[in-house]
Amino acid sequence: MNAATDRQWAVRDAVLRWLLAKVTEGYRSPILDPDVIRETVGWAPSPLTRDEVADASNYLYREGYVTGVPVMGIGIPRPMLTVAGRRVAAAGGSLRQADLCGPRGAIIRSMSMSMSMSASASLRDLCRQQQRSIGVHQAARASTRDGGVDRCQ
Known part of the structure; x- marks a missing residue:
């Protein structure tokens, strides 16, 4: 994999971990903000951009890990974790290896x-x-x- 693809997966993982942290704090659908995500998950690489976070939220929405209302150019401004999203985020692994069938099927880990x-x-x-x-x-x-x-x- 190349560095851009690795970063894309890392951003998706960061958004999912951030959502789990916010849900744990009692926020059901927090506002998608790259700076808050960076601070919450301890993002060390170069700063997150709004486009990266929007792409990540759209991916999580398409795959069924979050729900919300998609907005063109913004992604899912107030995403909410689904049961599948909470399960994957709580497992602590990467979305890249999270499952083969998608969140609506059986989650198959550690293949x-x-x-x-x-x-x-x-x-x-x-x-x-x-x-x-x-x-x-x-x-x-x-x-x-x-x-x-x-x-x-």
């Missing part, structure tokens, strides 16, 4: 580097199948709210 490529591909297919199954289940549940029969019971 052995000796795993063969075919096993990795099989695991990835299993994750996709699980996500499709969850999507079908959620769609069936949504249709019951519109007067349909709940087929998920």
